[in-house]
Amino acid sequence: MSAIILINADHATAENNQTAIPDNPATQAVGAGIWLTNVCCGRPSFDPGSSYNTIANNNERGAEFAFIVDPGNTTELTLRGNFGNNVMEGQAAEVKKEIKIARELGQIDNDGIAESLLKKADNAEAAVNSGQRETAKNILNALIQEMGGPGRQAYDGHC
Secondary structure (H helix, E strand, O other): OEEEEEEOOEOOEEEOOEOOOOOOOOOOOOOEEEEEEOOOOOOOOOOOOOEOOEEEOOEOOOOOEEEEEOOOOOEOOEEEOOEOOEEEOOHHHHHHHHHHHHHHOOOOOOHHHHHHHHHHHHHHHHHHHOOOHHHHHHHHHHHHHHOOOOOOOOOOOOO
């Protein structure tokens, strides 16, 4: 279930939208405000995927996921000013990179905490890759809480 779906879109913009598609436990489908994909309706993927798209200034806080960007659809993708839970190819890898940098710089001063954060990022990535988006969301929320919660600077030396 998606309010806005961009299938194999090139040079498209989804901007200044507000949607609210919450989780429906009666279905396996997720509620996505915006979905950028190159797969639909049980058919083979459209290759090479979406490119040169912009998703900006959208408020999908009422949706289960604000936006979902499926693998293969991130070429020249511009994201800015979006609110809500997001799922995107490579997101966990970027989080892990930042955790490792913070540990090297001493902003995370405890190996156990760094390993815990990295394990959560690994688990979230595995959940996304296996289609368990709700599990991934819960794991990422736990990771955020361990880093100090939303609205606080992550890696502020208290880790």
